[in-house]
Amino acid sequence: MIDILFLVLPETLLLDLVGPAEALRLANQQLAARGQPPAFRLRYVCAQPAVTTSIGLQLSGLEPLPDELPPGAWVVLLGRPGLKDTLPTMQRNGWLGARHWLSTVVAPALARVTPAGANAHRLLTVCVGTLLAADAGLVGRRQVTTHHEHLEALAALAPQAQVCANRVFVVDGPLWSSAGITAGIDLALHCIGSVCGDAVAAAVAETMVVFQRRGADDPQRSPLLDGRNHLHPAVHRVQNAVCERPGQDWDVPALAAVAHVTPRHLARLFKDHAGISPRDYVEHVRSGLAEQAIARGLPLSQAMELAGFGTDRQFRRARARRRTQDLAA
Secondary structure: OEEEEEEOOOOOOHHHHHHHHHHHHHHHHHHHHOOOOOOEEEEEEEOOOEEEOOOOOEEEOOEEOOOOOOOOOEEEEOOOOOOOOOHHHHOOOOHHHHHHHHHHHHHHHHHOOOHHHOOOOEEEEEOOHHHHHHHOOOOOOOEEOOOHHHHHHHHHHOOOOEEOOOOOEEEEOOEEEEOOOHHHHHHHHHHHHHHHOHHHHHHHHHHOOOOOOOOOOOOOOOOOOOOOOOOOHHHHHHHHHHHHOOOOOOOHHHHHHHHOOOHHHHHHHHHHHOOOOHHHHHHHHHHHHHHHHHHOOOOHHHHHHHHOOOOHHHHHHHHHHHHHHHHHO
């Protein structure tokens, strides 16, 4: 399992903490339902055993700051209130102690190079957490983002960094930064997809009722996320099944069996809620997966097999139809 260390400070924005934490917990739940072991172990660390959060709720039983990170651990830095505050005002209530821990314990772990990225550590930041990372010297020349009201302060703290405005989150090496509040959930879903696969991430998004997942700097959303901006459980059951097993022989009767409706009714449901036919949805997912695999450097034959295409001709026809549909849209 990957140890996720949430660094909790006094006045931590509770949603910045519980949003990503719940997404990761739900990912473990989805893995368990698939007969797989959990991927994440959630831990909450602080320089003191209890703190009061932004909404006055007290958190207790917090772990002390470790002297060394577990192998491959992720550290999550969270936001705090006062969007108009100056940096000296924000540097209260545990900020300086956290900065020291980050610079002496986390920074060496992030800089450590391991073969093929094995046991690589990761730093995730939400909202003002990016400023704390910058103040601790962890940003350098990387691309980063934060809440739009803190972009100038971030640029002042990390003058060599590439501060990205109007971005939900940014991924650059071991540093994954987000704009804040709900963007932390988007970042967590992206992390889940990178470890557990997009099918698990999509299932978590469905449970959290955030079907319209937002991406980072890539304007192209995963084909596994298209047509998900609805609440119909039968359509989601079909979409989950296709995303998990794209290579299965998904004719319309097989899809209808998953939804527990008739083929005719399934066609109406998909048209009303996903804006596409069931057969076209299967083809859309397969062609998107194949194109992603090709972009990662896989040979065409492996990409087609991964996506569930039986022949080269099927793939080329599907890709041509998908591009025509994209242009029409």
